[in-house]
Amino acid sequence: MTSTTARKKDSLRPWAVGVWLVLWQGVSMLLTAVYPHGSLLLAPPVSAALRLCELLPALDFWRTILHSTARIFGGFLLSCILGVLLASLAAANRRVREFLAPAVLAVKTVPVASFIILALVWLDSDALSFFISALMVFPPVYLNVLEGIRQMDRQLLEMADVFHVPLRRRLWGIGVPQVYPYFRTAMSLALGLCWKAGAAAEVIGLPNGSIGERLYNAKIYLRTPDLFAWTAAIVTLSVALEKLCLLAADRLAGKAADEWNCKR
Amino acid sequence: MELQAVNVCKAYNGTPVLQNVTFTAGRGVTCLMAASGGGKSTLLHIFLGLVRPDSGTVKTVPRWGAAFQETRLLEHLNAANNLQFVLGPDMSGAAALLARLGLDLSDERPVRAYSGGMKRRLSLARALLVPSDALALDEPFAGLDEESHARCLACVREAAEEKPVLLATHAPADTQGFPVIRL
Numbered sequence: 001m002t003s004t005t006a007r008k009k010d011s012l013r014p015w016a017v018g019v020w021l022v023l024w025q026g027v028s029m030l031l032t033a034v035y036p037h038g039s040l041l042l043a044p045p046v047s048a049a050l051r052l053c054e055l056l057p058a059l060d061f062w063r064t065i066l067h068s069t070a071r072i073f074g075g076f077l078l079s080c081i082l083g084v085l086l087a088s089l090a091a092a093n094r095r096v097r098e099f100l101a102p103a104v105l106a107v108k109t110v111p112v113a114s115f116i117i118l119a120l121v122w123l124d125s126d127a128l129s130f131f132i133s134a135l136m137v138f139p140p141v142y143l144n145v146l147e148g149i150r151q152m153d154r155q156l157l158e159m160a161d162v163f164h165v166p167l168r169r170r171l172w173g174i175g176v177p178q179v180y181p182y183f184r185t186a187m188s189l190a191l192g193l194c195w196k197a198g199a200a201a202e203v204i205g206l207p208n209g210s211i212g213e214r215l216y217n218a219k220i221y222l223r224t225p226d227l228f229a230w231t232a233a234i235v236t237l238s239v240a241l242e243k244l245c246l247l248a249a250d251r252l253a254g255k256a257a258d259e260w261n262c263k264r
Numbered sequence: 265m266e267l268q269a270v271n272v273c274k275a276y277n278g279t280p281v282l283q284n285v286t287f288t289a290g291r292g293v294t295c296l297m298a299a300s301g302g303g304k305s306t307l308l309h310i311f312l313g314l315v316r317p318d319s320g321t322v323k324t325v326p327r328w329g330a331a332f333q334e335t336r337l338l339e340h341l342n343a344a345n346n347l348q349f350v351l352g353p354d355m356s357g358a359a360a361l362l363a364r365l366g367l368d369l370s371d372e373r374p375v376r377a378y379s380g381g382m383k384r385r386l387s388l389a390r391a392l393l394v395p396s397d398a399l400a401l402d403e404p405f406a407g408l409d410e411e412s413h414a415r416c417l418a419c420v421r422e423a424a425e426e427k428p429v430l431l432a433t434h435a436p437a438d439t440q441g442f443p444v445i446r447l
Contacts, residue, residue, distance in 0.1 A: 159336040162312050162328055163350040163394055173349045177340055 021045050040222050048228030055229055068129065068211040069237060072198035075133030076190060082134075083141030084183065090142075091149035100142070108139045116201045125205035129212070132201035133194040140193065141186045148182030149175075180253050187245060195238040265325055265397050266290050267311065267428050272320035274306055281306050285320070287445045293424045295439040296432045298447035304432035305333055307447065308400045311430065325428075329396035331404045333432075335387040339376040343386055344369050350394050361389050365415055380407050388416055392423055399429040405438055 024045050031038030039047070055061040090097040107115075112132065119131050152174065160170045202212020211230055218226035272285040281303040287294070296304045309315040311324050337346050347358050347369075359369040365385040375383060388404045401420065405413050417438075420429060433439060 155332070155334060155336050156338065158314050159330075159332065160349075162314070162330050163390075164327070165350055166352075169349060169352075173338055173341070173345075177338075 040224055043224035043228055045228075047225040048232065051225035052229040052232055055233075061233075064209055064211055064214060065233065065237065067207075067209045068198065068202060069241075071127070071130040071207075071210075072133045072194055073241060075130040075135075075198065076137050076194045078130075079134040079137035079190070079194075080141050080187065083138050083186070084145050087142045087145035087149060090146055097146070104139050104142060107135055112136065112197050112200060113204070116204045119201070120205055125207040128205040128207060129198040129201045129210065133198040136193045136197040137190040140190045141183070144182045144186035145179060148179035151182075152178045176253060180249075184246065184249060187249060188242060191242040191245060192238060195234055199234055265427060266323065267294075267325065267398060267430065268323035269307070269310075270321050270323075272307065272310060272317045272322060274303065274310065274315065274317050282310075282317070282447065285445075285447060289428045289430060289443075289445075291424065291426065291428055293420065293429045293431050293442040295442045295444045296430060296447060297434065297436075297439060297444050299434055302434070303447050304434070305402050308402050308430060308432055311398075312400055325397035327394075327396045328398055328400055329391040329394045329423075330400045331384075331387045331391040331402060333402040333406075335383045337375045337383055337387060337390075340374050342372050342374055343367060344371075346375060346386060347390055347393060350390055358389070358393055361393060361419070362386075364419060365389055366412060381409065381412055384408060385412060385416060388419070392419055396427065398427050399423060400432075401429060402432045403434070404431065405433070405435070 024042075028039060028042045028044040031041050035041065043051075086096070086100060090100055115135055116128065116132055119128055123131055156174050157170075160174060165173070199212055199215065202210040203216050204212075206213050206216055211234060214230050215227060218224070218230065267289040269285050269287055272282055273280065274282040281301075285303075285307060296307055298304050306315055308330075310317050311322055312328055312330055313324065338349055341349065343362065344355070344358070347355060351358070355369075362369045365388065367382060367385055367389065375386065378386065384404065384407060388401070391399055391401065391404075399420075404420070405416055408416060420431070423429060431438065431442070
């Protein structure tokens, strides 16, 4: 079975999503029947969908989306660049690898809430989600790219050495095709992570006009339909950006390889 | 241009692979003959600078053309791109040599779609085309049919008129007419 087929088989099935929505609706109706304000505990999916429909035409909704996306996605991009650069350095130099190892381990193991609170002491709340997103994205990108470089075909590198192939040609002929799958996997994983961590940072730091602030307000005023509507917006953004980024990266890697093949 | 090995020794995990190998190879084909695992590839790799001998010295050249036992082609690229990877933009003579070896430079298929024999011939073509002072050919005719074998051998003979060629093989048929170093 190819990985694409496996991916398709593992992807979301409409019937399964439907069953979960029906279950959600059922539990919400049960809570409403048992408690006087049961719908506050768990808003039904229909209310959440209606609330999202109300929010969609509002300019403020899009401004909030843009505010959070710019910071969280900005952190993701910065970390991707840093992760690739430092992984390349670490692969070439053992001391760099040893120097970075404790920092990467710390970011991987320390709870994100600790970093958020610490960062709140240092930074303006507006920069918080950018910083936290970048922090969470760095380890998977760095570690995956480093592993990709380590797993490169040594025999091909030896061949390039024997034929004195210039660095640029080695990069596009051997490096990119062999390391890119590792980077792609890291990107997919990191995009989910950065939204989770970035939104959590915004809920704690409460920057003005952010999705996190909207989530916090939903909790304060017990507006559970709002909570679900904003959560749905985050999930949609995360999935859409993941698809877009992977598509763009695939195109870029393919185009770069094609250009290299033509020009050299 | 001359290649020389003086008392070259190499062992892997305490098992000797090469013991006091000494020879000199000038222009022309010199066959390195041994059974499988007999140290032919190791000796070629020592000349190519990929392996360090435990003791002894080699006199080598700065620029090698090499055909490796495992072919070492970029499987995702086509024949032309594989050659361009080592040759750069100057592909003069590539189309003619590939045609002599029964390959087509305009074949767009990635090398991973090639048969074992086609890969071996492409690997040999790459070694012959790259500007070099000597050739290291590791089992370059393994798995080739009679016609391909003859074509490849003719190309190697031509190249050997200008430079030293070390040809590692375990097949006595490959060594006919050439000096043989038994390892």
